[in-house]
Amino acid sequence: MTKPKRRWGDRIDGRLVRDSDPMHFFVPYLYPNRADSEAVVEEEVDLTALEAYLEKKNAGREKDDHYTLMHAVATALVRTLTLRPKMNYFIKGNRIYERNHISLAFVVKKKFADNGAEALAYRKFGPETTIDTLHRMLVDEIQNCRSDALDNSTAGMEMFTHLPRWLMRIAIRILFFLDYYGKVPQFLVKADPNHASVMISNLGSIKLSANYHHLSNWGTNSIFVVIGRIRRAPVFRDDGSYEMRRVVNLSVTLDERIADGYYYSKSIALFKHLLQHPELLDERADKEVELQ
Numbered sequence: 637m638t639k640p641k642r643r644w645g646d647r648i649d650g651r652l653v654r655d656s657d658p659m660h661f662f663v664p665y666l667y668p669n670r671a672d673s674e675a676v677v678e679e680e681v682d683l684t685a686l687e688a689y690l691e692k693k694n695a696g697r698e699k700d701d702h703y704t705l706m707h708a709v710a711t712a713l714v715r716t717l718t719l720r721p722k723m724n725y726f727i728k729g730n731r732i733y734e735r736n737h738i739s740l741a742f743v744v745k746k747k748f749a750d751n752g753a754e755a756l757a758y759r760k761f762g763p764e765t766t767i768d769t770l771h772r773m774l775v776d777e778i779q780n781c782r783s784d785a786l787d788n789s790t791a792g793m794e795m796f797t798h799l800p801r802w803l804m805r806i807a808i809r810i811l812f813f814l815d816y817y818g819k820v821p822q823f824l825v826k827a828d829p830n831h832a833s834v835m836i837s838n839l840g841s842i843k844l845s846a847n848y849h850h851l852s853n854w855g856t857n858s859i860f861v862v863i864g865r866i867r868r869a870p871v872f873r874d875d876g877s878y879e880m881r882r883v884v885n886l887s888v889t890l891d892e893r894i895a896d897g898y899y900y901s902k903s904i905a906l907f908k909h910l911l912q913h914p915e916l917l918d919e920r921a922d923k924e925v926e927l928q
């Protein structure tokens with residue numbers, strides 16, 4: 637599949653959406669800030685099928701090489717963005733763009749301690765992505781992040797830490813100006829989580845529940861997903877009876893300007909369906925899914 641030729645108005649990281657309806661054309665001017673245009677969706681996912689699936693995948697594997705809930709969520713997100721392309725739009729400079737790639741970002745704790753440093757991980761994924769290919773990429777990325785080396789994004793920020801405050805304020809204003817036009821030097825943002833399709837925070841790994849997380853006006857990230865703590869909760873059947881099962885809450889913060897509620901509703905339904913029918917995660921990200 638060949639990439640569309642870059643045209644006037646496109647950015648290095650996205651293609652200008654030229655067929656917007658009048659409302660979506662005006663909205664970025666009426667509401668110019670991403671952090672002021674957030675919509676939050678929270679979903680409870682029954683883990684019965686997913687945990688059985690992961691147990692089967694992990695049979696005979698070393699603990700450091702296990703498939704986890706994080707891998708399943710990430711794979712489901714890649715497939716959702718592949719099949720629902722508006723979920724990979726972003727708004728910058730009062731214009732709507734379709735991102736050139738699908739990318740996920742997350743924070744890696746180097747050591748689970750109060751003074752443990754954090755690293756920023758960022759990876760791109762293609763239409764051939766399955767949970768197996770994603771698992772290998774993320775395991776390698778996490779191992780790299782837990783080394784002593786600085787990740788690209790942290791190293792870029794470290795360059796500015798020695799500037800005096802007055803110069804730092806000027807530098808930040810220049811960066812936001814360049815970001816508005818998509819002209820920030822790539823060595824600074826090529827692995828910046830705020831320029832990813834989706835940023836993920838696995839709060840469950842540190843025993844916290846899922847909750848709202850804001851978006852940022854810096855960068856182009858339009859979706860933030862928080863994975864909560866696994867817990868037991870009643871799951872109701874159609875006849876009103878229920879069973880206590882292990883569930884997890886997922887909180888998704890979206891930039892409401894890039895699509896309408898109906899599009900978001902179908903996209904979140906697909907995301908949840910993939911997690912509750914985990915055998916679908918073994919398929920390529922570009923294979924269509926028929927929702928029940």
